[in-house]
Amino acid sequence: MPRPRGIALAILAVALLDAAPLAAQHYQCRLPRSINLPQVQADGPPRVLPITGYTLALSWSPEFCKPRKRRPAHARQCGGRAGFFGLVVHGLWPESGRSWPQWCPASRDPLPREAAANMCLTPSAALLARQWAKHGACMTKRPATYFKVTRILWQGLRIPDLDRVSREKGLTAGTIRTRFIDANPDWPREAVGVHLNARGWLEELRLCYDRGFMPTACDRRQYGARDGAEAKIWRGL
Structure with missing residues (x-):
């Protein structure tokens, strides 16, 4: 499958977004000197499809960590020793119309140092390895490029203070989007997906981009909750 030209244009496209200094969402986080990347097993069939856009999925870490604080597998993100996290990058996903590419053949696995550069955005070596194997290999030949583009997109965002938003009366998915x-x-409203769990707690923001990495309308799957849905945000501290 030919690699999309949008990857080569990502740095230029995001630079035009009038980015400002990033609000801290990984409090006191320090990059580790080294990490161990596990082997990843595919959980579905490979799909090599043309790329029509991208989704940057940002997980709300306090909600993720609520049942996982004492689990060794999630110690870096949830244990507190590496800092406390707000929004973190779940992954950068290629899209293809109503489907998505996945588990494409990879020229090689990431080097530990390539993935370690994103450990304050995605504080899990296992998740970084999986995101490359399932999604990144469908976007570019080089793992370093995938991780760098993810950082550029993140750095092009201004992150709202969701701790403060959580205290607003009458909180809805529309409030979070606003x-x-x-x-x-x-950012157009239709490009901001808000995903709540079955009990109405914020789990994830999903930000939708076109092939040139500019904001575009999400499909129904990525848009998530409608504006009127009641919402809650777990602060976790």
């Missing part, structure tokens, strides 16, 4: 747009005025 607060993100307040911080990022160039």
